[in-house]
Structure formats: C-alpha cells, structure tokens
Amino acid sequence: MSSQKPIGIFDSGYGGLTVFRSIADQLPGYDYIYFGDNSRAPYGNRSFKNIHHYTWECVQWLFKQDCPLVILACNTASAKALRTIQQQDLPNGYADKRVLGVIRPTAEVIGNYSSNKEIGILGTKGTVQSESYLLEIAKFFPEVKAYQQACPLWVPLIENGEHDKPGADYFVKQYLDGILGKSNSIDTLLLACTHYPLIQEKIKNYLPENIQVIAQGDIVAKSLTDYLKRHPEIEQQLTKNNDRRFFTTTDDTDDFDKQASMFFNEEVKSGYVAV
Structure with a gap:
C-alpha cells in the first residue's frame, strides 16, 4: 500500500483513456491510476450480472491501491453496474469510498x-x-x-x-x-x-x-472538477505528485501500451494485473 491516494479511472478496455485524457488536462497535478479490464472486454454484449461482477472486482482492486475515488469511465459499466455498486456494495465495508460514472x-x-x-x-x-x-x-x-x-x-x-x-x-x-x-x-x-x-x-x-x-470527455472532466469542489472531504485526501500509472488485465502489455498510447495521445507504459 503506497502513501499516494490517486484517483482511479476504470474502463473495460481502452475507451476510458479518452475520458482520462480530458480529466488529466482539466485536473493536472493529481495522481491517477488507470485500470483496463482488457482480458474480458468488450463488456457491451455481456449480462448485467457479469458486468457488475467484473466491474466491482476491478473497483476493489483500485481501492486496494488506496484510491478514495474511482471513476467508471465506461458507459456500459456505468449503465449496468454503478447503481448496484453505489447502493449495495459501498455500504458493505467501503462507506468511505466513492464511485462515479459518466452517464x-x-x-x-x-x-x-x-x-x-x-x-x-x-x-x-x-x-x-x-x-x-x-x-x-x-x-x-x-x-x-x-x-x-x-x-x-x-x-x-x-x-x-x-x-x-x-x-x-x-x-x-x-x-x-x-x-x-x-x-x-x-x-x-x-x-x-x-x-x-x-x-x-x-x-x-x-x-x-x-x-x-x-x-463525453470534457463534460465528465468538468463535472469531476465541480464534484471535488463540493466534496472537500474527498478532494483533501487525494495526493498531487503528478503521477500517472496504467494497468491492464491482459498479459500482452506491449499491445496494450501501443493501443493505449493512441487513445491517451501520450506514450503509455503499463503493468499486468491477473484477474
């Protein structure tokens, strides 16, 4: 467990990097962790049950990296998992954490x-x-x-x-x-x-x-900026070392880095997380 408290950004694959790009541009200086569940992407045709299970598993991993706040930068996860996470999962042991979506x-x-x-x-x-x-x-x-x-x-x-x-x-x-x-x-x-x-x-x-x-990128980034102003109890926890880390559930991190760099418009070097 690091001393950093980054903002977690989750997506089933690469797309959330377009949102992350806008967030990082509007909120520079913060520490961030991006986590892509590429080994199980795409989520678009999966059931509500599976999408919730996969999303919650990845959100908990980000919590273990000391993220007080996680953004589901994925429309499918926001549509099919966010409400259950907010209403059922967070109160059961993670009441001090926050998970937001893009919808x-x-x-x-x-x-x-x-x-x-x-x-x-x-x-x-x-x-x-x-x-x-x-x-x-x-x-x-x-x-x-x-x-x-x-x-x-x-x-x-x-x-x-x-x-x-x-x-x-x-x-x-x-x-x-x-x-x-x-x-x-x-x-x-x-x-x-x-x-x-x-x-x-x-x-x-x-x-x-x-x-x-x-x-959506600029809309979500602007909304997050406003959220942090309205919730200083969350904002004050976040560390600001301008650190950005990337992780993926695919063991082909070289391929992830190539694709992710295209979405993020900046060179990406990632680590592998088994699920």
Whole structure:
C-alpha cells in the first residue's frame, strides 16, 4: 500500500483513456491510476450480472491501491453496474469510498446542446438496452426527445485498428442512417461510448452540417472538477505528485501500451494485473 491516494479511472478496455485524457488536462497535478479490464472486454454484449461482477472486482482492486475515488469511465459499466455498486456494495465495508460514472454528468447537460430538443444517442448494445440515458435525460430535460442506436461493430473496429480504413465507412454510415431514420429533427448526436471519439471525424463526414457531435470527455472532466469542489472531504485526501500509472488485465502489455498510447495521445507504459 503506497502513501499516494490517486484517483482511479476504470474502463473495460481502452475507451476510458479518452475520458482520462480530458480529466488529466482539466485536473493536472493529481495522481491517477488507470485500470483496463482488457482480458474480458468488450463488456457491451455481456449480462448485467457479469458486468457488475467484473466491474466491482476491478473497483476493489483500485481501492486496494488506496484510491478514495474511482471513476467508471465506461458507459456500459456505468449503465449496468454503478447503481448496484453505489447502493449495495459501498455500504458493505467501503462507506468511505466513492464511485462515479459518466452517464449522469452527461445527462445533466446534454439537453443544453440541442436547439430542436431532439438528441440521438450512439452506444454499445449494453448501454442502449439499459435505457439509462433515456431515464437520466428525462429527469433533467423532460422536454427533450432522445433516440438510441446500438453500434456493436464500432468498438471491435476501433480496437483492431480498422476504424480509420475505408472498410469501416460502411458500418459508420449504417448506424448513422439508423439513428437519423428515427427522426429528421435530431440536431445533436451523443457519443455514448468512450471509444467513439476516435471515429468522431469520420462520423461527421456522414452527417449534415447542422448536426453536432458531442463526446463525453470534457463534460465528465468538468463535472469531476465541480464534484471535488463540493466534496472537500474527498478532494483533501487525494495526493498531487503528478503521477500517472496504467494497468491492464491482459498479459500482452506491449499491445496494450501501443493501443493505449493512441487513445491517451501520450506514450503509455503499463503493468499486468491477473484477474
């Protein structure tokens, strides 16, 4: 157990690194640990039970590294595991710890981006099936109409390095046609998966100019900044040595480092954690 008390950032794979990048840019100086459960990714098509089990296992590992606060930088884990962790797991021995997700902070502001009050949500099958975004957006923006589209092939394309090749265009256009076919008044598309910023420019190429594309990183980072201001009892525990460590559950750390460096936009060197 180290003397450091870092902020833990968790994702099922690489996508959470896009959120981590925004957090690190907005909150420099803090210590961070990123933990990717790459050996069991993707989470998108798994059951609620398995996603909760895997996520909670990884969150507990981050607690053991002395993280007082863990961010689930994964929409699927936020949709399918966060509530159970907050309401059932933390009170049972971890009442002094905090776990936050990416869905609520996004839902709190996404309605402000749309002039037409019609939003399209692009996510994994798990996130879409949970309907978490529909429920959360309705709480904050009852006047907004939200439509969903599952994009199950986007994550595999991105993680296999095929996303920037011509073959990916067919699947990008296919899912965009699906969401835009649900309403011709959609003016805002939310990338409700942290992988999708890597194809944000390709997505824009297939959209009319009046439709904006919103990624979550800066939204989540701004929300975390506000959270720490409102919760000094957590913020004062966090150490600030500008230390960033990366861990993965895949034993091929060289491959993880190569992929992670692309998502994080900075060289990454990781350690292996067996699960």
